[in-house]
Structures are given as structure tokens and as C-alpha cells.
Amino acid sequence: MTEEERDNDLGNLFRNKLEENEMVAGSDLTGRFMRRLERKEFLRFNPARFNVFYLAAAAAGLAVAGLLLFSPPRNSDGTAEDQTPQTEMTVIAYDTNDTVLRQKDTVTTKVTERKTASGTVKAETAPGGVTDRPAAIIIPAEETGSEIRVNGSGQADESVALASSPIAVIEASVTYGCVPLHVRFTGPANEGLRAEWTFGDGGSSSVNNPDYIYDLPGKYEVTLTVTDNRGRMSTATTMIEAWPRPAASFEISKNDQLSDDDKVTFINLSAGAVQFLWDFGDGTFSTLSDPSYRYSQAGRYDVTLVAYSESGCQDSLTINDVFSDKGSFIRFPNAFMPNTGGPTGGYYSQRSDMDNQVFHPVVSGVAAYNLKIYSKAGLMVFESSDPEMGWDGYYKGQICNPGVYVWKVRGSFRNGQQIVMAGDVILLNY
């Protein structure tokens, strides 16, 4: 039976047996699936399945809408500002010596801070006076317990440095790169400011200058909220992009059908990579995806594959000593039956010697080789230095007598290991 026939046979076996094969999906699986389907469908709105759940959801929605309608009226300027002192301020500078707030004509800046529903804080600066406000606002000063005066001008006062609102600025050592991506963030320099970081992947920190490592690829929004000791806040955001790293992986083909014996085919199993660099360990390189390579010398080679992704991220894999013992063997049959039609020359290949007419070893990883075969009388009937050249059972053009012959082989594997083997083989009756 030829190689192709056997392949077809194998394919047919699987096709015929499995292509139309039916299994039994148990009632347990059916139940699990139906529940899963129900959950999935519930989440997708579908008018055909309008049921009590949707009705309840709709009722809840109406209730919420009603509550909103009767909520407290909005401010005259139209923005929904909070009425608490920390969140609504007309503050430019403080003068701690005074206990009464004094109105100035040149109010140019209004800082409005309000909490949004999600808990983040936005700082807005809008020009314009605050004419509809009282002339003076009394704001408690946390440190002294006394009241402080708000001075309407932004630059006139001597205590500007102390009093200016905090401004959050994010500095990142890198804003993109391959995972694991290590980013050094720099926040407020002033020790008196409190920093709150969220890193966009669920992580957070309250250190002023945190170090953070992103393990998973993705785009992350980093938020820094700076709060001073009066509770005034400022936020800043920045994007960090962590790219996926490819996974370098390869195998060495030992399949004779793919390559002749000395040539090694490297099979690339890398994921997420578009470019490759192979180091064959003997100073030779390749950029092919699946290169084949013939080593000129036996020895120990460490092969390295570097895989590069589209964004330039890389990963490497080194297999040490690719021709270790596992891949090196030599095996001899113990019988053969020569072709009676005449000497065949002894050359064989997997396809040409299906009838076992040539005595030859099965080898892998062999570098040097010398086979000698002797008759019982001690006569050397065959010698070969090529593992692909076996004995056809003839000596000087004459077919040899059936019986036992002794063989001896010397040589070495590519990994440098010596081969010294001996055995016997039966030449079968023809």
C-alpha cells in the first residue's frame, strides 16, 4: 500500500465515521442551553417577546422620570450647581488676616466645581462677573477655624502662590508600548496636594508619582484628580495604549516527507506576529516564516526565533541543543528479502522500498555513518557510508545465500554523540 493510499484511507475513515455522526445532547445540556438562551434574549430587546419583565422595566423607567420632574428647581443661570460651600465658590485669592469678605469690582474668574453622577469632578473656568451673587461670601477656613476673606482679583494679592487653585497635570514616562507596559506617572509636585489616580483598568493609587504596569493590551484612560487642603479639585486625563505582544513558538520538523535527512525544517507556530528573525545558532540568520536549513557541521546548536508584531512588539523563544538525543536515532530491521530480479543498487527511499528488498537503517540526526556487513564466514559482503544506500542482498552481482549476516555501524550524530552498533540480519528465502 502506498503512502497516498494510506492517507486516503485515513481520511476516509474519519470522513465516513464522523462526518454525519450524531451524538446525544443530554437533557442536562438542553436545560442549561435553554436557560442561557433565555438570559441572552432577555438582554436583547425584542418586541415579539414583550413580557412582564419589560413591563416592569418600563414602569420603573416612568417612575424615575416622574421623580426627575419634581426635583428641586434649577439655578437662575441654568446650571445644576450644588449649594454647598465647597462646590460653589467665588474664590480667587485668600487673605487670611481679614475675617470678612470684601467685594472687589474686578471679579474676572469664576471657578465652578460640581460633582457629576459618576463621581468624577470637573473644573470649569468661566469669565464674567457674579453680579447675581451676594457681595461677600463667608467661607470657613479649615486650618484656622476662622473665616477668611475672598478677594476678587486673581493677581493682585500677595498670597497668590498659596491660594491658586490646583491644576492637575499628568506626565507619563511612556504613553504607548508593548505589554507588560511599565509607566512612571508624575503628578503634582506640591506635597500639600492630594492625588487620586485611576489607571483605566480598575487600578488606582493615591501616591503623587505612581509606577504602574499594564499587563493586558488595550487603551486605558488615566485620570488624575488633585485636591488641595481646601477641598478644591482639578482633574486631568491622558490615554495610555498597551500593545499586545506576540508569542514566539516553533517546532523542528523530523518528518522525512518534508525534508531530506540533513535539512532541518523549522515550523513556525508563533501567534500575533508578522515578521520573524531566526538565529540558527551557527551565525546564520533568516527572516523567513518557516525556513529550512542545512547545518554544515555536527554539534550543539541553540536556535532562537524572534517574532515581531505589527506594532513592533517582540517575543523570542530559544530551543537549546535542537539535535539533542530525542531527535537522534538509528534503527535496523532484523530481516529482509532481496529482489530476485537482480541487484537494485541498494538505494532506497520510503516510497521505493515498500517490499523490504533492501537492508537499511531508519535514521535521524546522523552526521557520519559507515556500515559493514559480514557473512558468517567473515567475508565483508557490503559497505556503505551513506545511510540512504542500503544492501540489496547481492555480492559481486550474485545474490547471497539465505541466512544470518552480521552488521556493524560506526559514525556520529549531529549532536556529536558517537555511534557504535552491531547486530545481525536474516536474509530471507526468496
Next chain:
Amino acid sequence: MTEQNIIEGCIRHNRKAQQILWKQYSGYLLGVCMRYATDRPEAEDMLQEAFLRIYFNLAEYSGTGSFKGWLRKVTVNTAITYFHKNLRHKHHTDIDDYVNAETGSRGFEEDFYTAEDLYRVLNELSPGYRMVFNLYTIEGYKHQEIAEMLGIDVNTSKSQYSRARAILRKKLEELAKLKGIYT
């Protein structure tokens, strides 16, 4: 209900029609999933994913070509998605699996192996080999098409197919020996 009725029912998300479709095809499609999975639980998971896809995309079935074929195609695509999702963790093959995969000389008696035997040897293959073998041998895709579907090189597809074959052959022969002893 005719097939047309069932399909229309499923498009309308009619529970009854969905149940009938499941009843009719879950066995067959589980058989397909079993070829692509590492074990039964994985196959069942895959089957559920496939059916969800089928229910939500049924409107895309044009009505031309066999309905069963369409179901199978969706299922195979689900298996490919599943494979991609899990690729990272299962990318290696035991080197023993193929270094020692010597080829025997005889063919395979069909009656000798049960479907369960064949599922078992397939399940033992590494996911990449199994994928290529299934798509090439049973689904009948060309190596070029497989390479595109899986995002691999054509040569990788070819060599993985060749080695999958060698491993399967070896495993079947081992199984035959075992069976020879015990039967």
C-alpha cells in the same frame, strides 16, 4: 412543522420553534463540535455558542443550499473563533507526539474503530493540528483557505496536516494493538 416554519419561528424568537431546532440538530452539531474540541465539556460549550449564533443570525440564511450545511458552517466558524480565543494557552505539542510517529504499513479497517475511538484520538491532538486536520479532511477546505481562516502560513497548514495524519495513524495503530489484546 416544516423546516421553513421552524426557521421562521426561530427568526421570530418563538421558543417552541427554537426548541424544535435544538432537538433536531443538537445531536448532529454536537458531533461536529466533538471533532474540534479537546473534551466533551468543551464541545458542549462550543455547541451552545454555535446555537446562540444560529438563533441570532438565522435571518442571514438565504434559503439556498442545504440548511444542515449552513448550520454546520456556522458551527465550524464558531469552533474557529473558539480556537483563536484559546490559542494562546495551548500552543505547544508534546515533542514525543511526532518524533516517534512512525508510519505503519497497513490500512484501516473501518468497522474496527467506533466513532468514539476516532473522537478520542482527535481530542488528544493539539488544537492546531486538530483544526487543520478537520478543516482539510472532513470539511474539505484547501490549505490556502485554511491558512486564511486560521491566520497561519500555507506551509504551516500543510505541515501541521501532515503531522496530524502521522500522529493519528500511530494512535490508531496503538489502539488496534490494545483492542487486539482485549477482544
